[in-house]
Every structure is written in structure tokens, then in C-alpha cells.
Amino acid sequence: xxHRKKSEKFSRPRAQRKALVKxxxxxxxxxxxxKTTKSKAKAIRPKIEKLISLAKRGDLHSRRLAYNVLGxxxxxxxxxxxxGPRFNNKNGGYTRIFNIGTRKGDGxxxxxxxxTQRREKLKKKKEKPKKxxxxxxxxxxxxxxxxxxxxxxxKRDKGAL
Numbered sequence: 001x002x003h004r005k006k007s008e009k010f011s012r013p014r015a016q017r018k019a020l021v022k023x024x025x026x027x028x029x030x031x032x033x034x035k036t037t038k039s040k041a042k043a044i045r046p047k048i049e050k051l052i053s054l055a056k057r058g059d060l061h062s063r064r065l066a067y068n069v070l071g072x073x074x075x076x077x078x079x080x081x082x083x084g085p086r087f088n089n090k091n092g093g094y095t096r097i098f099n100i101g102t103r104k105g106d107g108x109x110x111x112x113x114x115x116t117q118r119r120e121k122l123k124k125k126k127e128k129p130k131k132x133x134x135x136x137x138x139x140x141x142x143x144x145x146x147x148x149x150x151x152x153x154x155k156r157d158k159g160a161l
Contacts, residue, residue, distance in 0.1 A: 008043055021047060029075050033114035041097045041111040052094045055084025086117045
């Protein structure tokens with residue numbers, strides 16, 4: 001009997017299903033927004049919410065539990081140092097799922113899974129101070145094609161060979 005067996009099978013064996021969910025969780029942590037099918041999005045939502053709750057706790061035991069799921073120290077570090085602190089004042093609802101239509105090939109319903117609080121990109125373009133135009137000397141002039149050819153066929157010193 002399947003009492004309390006809630007997860008969806010995705011027409012895959014257990015090991016493949018486990019690897020699929022792990023891969024989706026990793027991708028969501030790396031990119032913070034992924035596009036997948038509606039059923040896969042619903043399957044990973046409770047798992048990523050549990051990982052973020054672990055990240056909010058922030059202790060060593062939580063890090064080890066997260067590493068068991070993710071399998072990468074870099075991802076655990078990003079989860080605990082970047083993603084977890086964003087949700088310190090929230091008690092749940094860390095992700096949202098948007099339905100974005102159907103896939104062209106097989107008609108599967110697609111969804112967008114993302115974190116509710118996205119990282120603010122603080123990349124500001126640094127303006128370079130404009131340099132005053134200086135007169136270009138003959139050595140600094142751009143050399144054309146012929147000067148490059150001349151240097152290839154230039155006679156070399158016999159002592160250098």
C-alpha cells in the first residue's frame with residue numbers, strides 16, 4: 001500500500017528520480033530562477049524550503065545536512081552565506097511558481113521557479129576618467145599590414161642564429 005507516499009514518480013526509477021530532484025535543487029541555488037515542468041516545480045518546492053530553513057539556522061549540523069542533499073561545499077556556502085540571510089525575517093514562502101505556458105514539443109505545462117527575494121545586483125558601471133588627448137608619436141602610431149610583413153622578412157643577425 002502507498003500510505004503517506006506523497007512524492008511523484010516522474011516515470012523514473014528511484015535513483016533517477018532522486019538525481020533529478022538533486023539536480024533541480026542545485027540549479028535553483030546556482031541561478032536562483034529555473035524553468036521546468038509544473039509537476040517538477042511542485043516536487044522541489046518543499047525540499048528547497050527545507051534547505052533554506054536549514055540555512056537560516058546556520059549551525060554546523062545544518063550545514064552537514066544541507067551538504068548531504070546538495071553534495072557541494074560551494075553550493076552550501078552560497079546557500080548559507082547568501083540565500084539564507086535574505087529570508088531571516090520570513091517564516092516560509094521562500095519560493096514562488098509561475099505558470100508560463102506549454103512546451104512546444106510535447107505540450108507539457110512549464111513553470112518558472114524562483115526565490116521570492118532576489119539578490120539585488122549592485123554592479124555599477126565605473127566611469128573611467130577621460131584622458132586628455134595627447135599627440136601620437138611616430139612609434140605609437142598604428143602600424144599597418146605592410147610594416148608587419150616587413151618585420152617578418154627583415155634580415156636577421158647571423159650571430160643570433
